[in-house]
Amino acid sequence: MNPRTLPYLLLLPATFFLVAFFLYPFFLVAWQAFATDEGVLTSKYFVKMYKHWKFDKALTNTFLLVLAVVPVQLALSLLMATMVSKMQKGRDMILYIWTIPLGISDLAAGLIWLAIFEQTGFLNSFLFNIGAIDSQITFLGYQNKTVIFLAVMIAEVWRATAIMLVILVAGIGLIPKEYYEAAEVFGASRWKQFTRVTLPLLKPSLQTALILRVILAFEVFAVVVALGGTNLPILMGEIYKWQFELQDSHVAAAYALVILAISIAFTLFFMWLLRTPREAQL
Amino acid sequence: MNMAVGSQGGFQPGKSLRRAWFILITVVLCLWVLLPIYLLFSNAFSTSSGVSAFPKGIVPPFSTESVGFFFRYSGVGKAFWSSIQVAVLTMIMSILIGAPAGYSLSRFDFRGKNLFRILILMTRAFPLPLLALPMAVMFIRVGLDDTILGLALVHTTLALPFAVLITYSLFSGIPIELEEAAWTLGCNRIQAFRKVIFPLVLPGITASAIFAFVISWNEVFAAAVLTIEHRTLPAFILQSLGVAPLHLKFAGGAVLVLPALIFIFLVRKYLFAMWGIANR
C-alpha cells in the first residue's frame, strides 16, 4: 500500500457518503424550494410560505424560544461546569447524572414534562396537595399559549443543557491549573478568576457550544408537539405539516431554507463574536 | 496575608458556609435532572386509572399494566423492531465508514486534510434532520422510500461526524510508536492494525457505536418524514400523540428513555473525547 494514497483511500467512503447524503441533498432542498416539479425557477413557494398565516407566528415563536432558552442554558451550563471542575469526591457520579438528558430524545423529554404539566399531572397534584389551588388547572390548553411556551422552555432547558455542559467541562479541562494558582497568587477573587481566566480561555468551547446549541434550538420540534400539539406553531412543526398534511414539499423546502439561513447566520455570528486569534489559543 | 492564615486555621465559617451552598446547589441540580425522569417512570409503571387519578402522591401504585398494554398496542411491536433495525444499521455503517476516516486524520498529514475537516465541521452548522425532505424525493426515485435502509442512511449522516471525531481522538490517543514498533517487529500495516491498534481502541469504538445507536434511536423528525409502514418507535409515538390515551404516552416515553439511560452510562467516559477535540 502506498503511504501517499492510503490516507485518501481511508477517507474516501466518508467523503463519498457526506457528499451523497449531506451536500447533494442540501443542493436538492434548495432546488426544491426554488423550482417547480417541471424545473421552472420560481419564488412562488416562498410567497406561499410567507403569506400563510402561521408563518409569522412560527418564526416569532421559534426565535422567542431560542432567545429564552439558550441564555438560561449558557448560564446554567457554565455554573455546572465550574462546579464540576471544583469537585473531587463524586465528580464522575454527579457528571453522569447531569449528562443523562444527553441521551434523551426531544420527544421523550416532551413526554416527561407532559407527565408534570398535564391536567392530572404532578404539578397540579402538588399545588392541590399544598392547598394552593382548589381544582385542576389546564396548563397546556390552547387558551394558555404563554404557559405552553413556558413548559416547552423548561423542557428544553432541562433536556439540552447537558450538551453544552459536556463541551464546557471538556474545555475547562484543557485550562492548566497553574493559571488559577497564578491568579490566586496575584490576589484575584474567585469571581475575578472566573471572568479573567476561565471565560477568556473557554472562548473556543463557548463558541462550539453556542453554535451547536443554537442550531439545535432552531430545530425544536417533538417537545413542542408533545406538550402543545399544534397550539404553538414553530418552524419545524410547519415543515412537518406542509410535507405531510398539506403534501407540498416545495413549501416545506422553503421553510427548510429559512432554518438553514438562520443557522448559518448564527454560526457566522458566533464565529465572529467569539473569535480567538491563533496566537492566543491554548 | 489574612487569607494565608485563615486557610491554615481549623475553623473557617466562611469556607464551610460556601461548602454548604455548593452541596445544596449540587443536590438541587441533581434533583432537577432526576425528578422528572422519576415522575415519568412512576406514571409509566402505573395503572391507567393511576395515571388519570387526581391528586397524585409522589409514589403511585406500582403496576406493569401500562407498559404491558403499550407493548400489545397495535403497531408498537413492529415499530420497536424497526427502531432496533435502523439503529443497528446506523451503528454499523457509521463505524465502518467513520473509523477509517478517523484513523486517516489521526495518522497522516496530507493535502486536503483541512478540507475534509471543514466538511465534518460543516455538518455541525447545518440542521441535519432537514435532510429528510430532499431524501424523501430522492428515495422514491431509487426505491428506498419507506425502508429501513433509507432511514438508516439519513441517521448515518447524523452519526457519522461523531463517529469520525471520536475515532479520531481514540486513534490520536494511541502513540504512533506502538504501531511503528509493530512494523519493525515484522508486521505490515494491516497486521499492525489488527494486532496492536484494534485491541486498544475496541472499547472506544464500542462506545462510539453505542452513541450512533442512541442518535438513531432518538431521532424523530426524519423518521416521521421518511417512513410510513416502517415507522420507528419515536415516529410511531409522535403520530399517536393526538389519539393515544395518556398512560400509553407515558409508557412509550419510558420505553424510549430507558435504553438511552443505560447507553449514556456505558459511554460516559467517552463523551468528553468527543467534544473536547471539537474545539480545535
Next chain:
Amino acid sequence: MAEIRIKQVAKSFGKFQALDSIDLTIADQEFMVLLGASGCGKTTLLRIVAGLETATTGEVWIGDKRVDRLSPKDRNIAMVFQNYAVFPHLTVFENIAFGLRMAKIDNNEIEKRVKRTAELMHIEQLLQRYSGQLSGGQRQRVAVARALAMEPEVILMDEPLSNLDALLRMEMRAELKSILAESNTTTIYVTHDQVEAMSMADRISIMNQGKIVQAANPTEVYRNPAARFVGSFIGNPPMNFLPATRAANGRWSVAGSEIDGPTSDESTLEFAIRPEDLTVGDGPLSATVKVVEPLGPHILASCLVAGELFRVILENGSNVQSGDTLKIKPIADRIRWFHPENQLAV
C-alpha cells in the same frame, strides 16, 4: 555481516531541510552513536534506516542489500523507542514474543528465546505482567528484550534512556553496553546526552543542522574536534574560544599575548582550549574571576579574558575568589585552532 552504508541521504519536510546529503558507513558489529541537539536530524536519520521515514534522495544499504525501498519488517532490524512502545494489551512475555510470532517461529523456540532474553535483561520474574504494572526502568528492559529476542543484524535505539532518572540511566548505560557488545549486532544509538555517547560508543557521529560534523571514536572527538561546533558541544564545560590574530613573527596574538600556533595564510584564527588543560600560576593569559562554583571533585571558575567568557577548572582547595586575577598558561599540545569562516580545525 551487517555493515550499514548510508549514501548521500537527504530528507526535506516541505521547505525544511532535515538532512543534507549524509554519507556514513557503520562497520559490522560497531556501536555507532548519533549525537546532537534536538532538531539536528539524528532521529530522522535513524528512522530512515529503520524504514519509518522515507529519504527524499539517497540510498541505505544493510549488508549487501539495498533497503531504502523496503518496509521496516523486511530490513532485519529491531528498534527500541524513546517511550518504549511496550504494547499495553499484551503481557511482557507476549511483548517479547511478538516479533517471533510474526516470524512464525515455533512455540518451543519462542519460549526458549523469550526466557533467555528475559534473563539477560533481568525481567524473568515479570513475564506475566502488563505494561501498566511496570516501572519506567522495567518497561525499558522489556523494550530492549523485545528487540534482542529478534536476534537482528541491526539494533536501532532512539534515545532509549532519556526517560529514566539519572541513577537508573547510569546503571542501564553500563548494562546495555555490555549486552550489546556480546550480541554481535550492529547498533545505531541516538542520543542528545554526550556522557551517554562518550561512555557507550565505538564511534560518535556528531550532527548539526542536518549534517554530520565529525564521526570518530570518543577520545578523538573530545581531543581533536574537527570543527568549532564539536568543541563547543562536547565537554562539560565546553571548550574556551578566543580570537587570535597573526603577529609579525609567525606567532599568534591571543588576548594580548603571543602564542605559538600553526602556519596559516589567514590573518585571524580562533584559539581553543579545554578548561582542564590549563595551569594556573604563571602564564600569558590574565583572567578576571567572575563566578566560582565548587563542584566537588574540582572547582569551576568562570572568568573574563579580554572580555570573553573563559572557564577554568581548578584543583580543590585553591583559594580563588570572585574578583581575583589569575595568570593562566594553556598546555601547549592541547591547544586547538579553528578557521574563522568555515570553523573547521586548522
